[in-house]
Amino acid sequence: MTxxxxxxxxxxxxxxxxxxxxxxxxxxxxxxxxTAMMDMEQQYLVPAQKFIFIMPEYNASFPGILKLxxxxxxxxxxxxxxxxxxxxxxxxxAGNLRGIEHMTAILHYMKVHVLYNKVIISRINDEIDMDxxxxxxxxxxxxxxxxxxxxxx
Numbered sequence: 240m241t242x243x244x245x246x247x248x249x250x251x252x253x254x255x256x257x258x259x260x261x262x263x264x265x266x267x268x269x270x271x272x273x274t275a276m277m278d279m280e281q282q283y284l285v286p287a288q289k290f291i292f293i294m295p296e297y298n299a300s301f302p303g304i305l306k307l308x309x310x311x312x313x314x315x316x317x318x319x320x321x322x323x324x325x326x327x328x329x330x331x332x333a334g335n336l337r338g339i340e341h342m343t344a345i346l347h348y349m350k351v352h353v354l355y356n357k358v359i360i361s362r363i364n365d366e367i368d369m370d371x372x373x374x375x376x377x378x379x380x381x382x383x384x385x386x387x388x389x390x391x392x
Contacts, residue, residue, distance in 0.1 A: 240363045243371045244328055245293040250371075251386055260287070269308040276311050284317040289324075290351075291389065294338050296329035301338040306345075314349055324354040324389045334359030354392050358385050 242263055249261045262283045268275035294301040312318070323346055327335030339357050346353050358381055360366055366378050373379045 240328060240330075240367065241293055241295045243367055244326065244360070244363070245291075247367065247371050247373065248291055248293065248326070248382070248386070251382065255386070255390070257390070264302075264304050264308055267304075267308070269304060269311055272311045276308075280312050280317060284312055287321065289322045289389065289392075291324045291326065292342060293326045293328065294335055294342060296327065296331065296333070296335035296338055299337045300341045301327075301335065305342075309345065309349070318346075318349040318351050320350055320352070322352045322354070322389075322392055324356070324358075324385060324392075326358045326360065326385075328360045328363045330362060330364055332361050334361040334363075352392075354385070354389050356385050356388050358382060 242265065245261055245263065249259055252259045260283055262279070267279060269279070292305075294305065297303075309318075325339050325342055327339040329335045336359055339359065343353050343357075360378065366374055368374055373382070
């Protein structure tokens with residue numbers, strides 16, 4: 240559901256005329272600062288000025304692979320003084336609220352400016368269908384508001 244949600248954000252931003260890239264950590268070698276990690280860093284992280292993190296709940300936080308990617312990146316070049324928006328998803332009731340707060344603290348430590356409007360999507364399987372379409376108009380409105388705020392952030 241994370242990739243489906245990320246693809247939805249990518250589509251919505253592209254429809255607004257934004258030049259966006261989608262980076263999935265699936266099958267990425269981020270557990271060490273090797274060639275693959277540095278290539279990904281140069282292609283995606285260093286050039287970007289803004290990031291939207293779509294984070295599933297995992298053990299009351301977010302998946303370790305995301306933390307590994309951050310830890311093995313060049314913090315100053317990739318993150319300092321850039322901007323981020325956060326989206327937490329889960330199949331439970333809290334929508335990864337704890338993970339969002341955890342990531343907020345990490346990003347602040349790395350001098351990243353975090354958009355105050357954090358989207359929490361609970362019961363994600365009831366919100367997005369198998370084709371990546373939003374099922375509830377109120378969720379679509381919340382996401383659109385976040386995107387509009389992020390574009391002017």
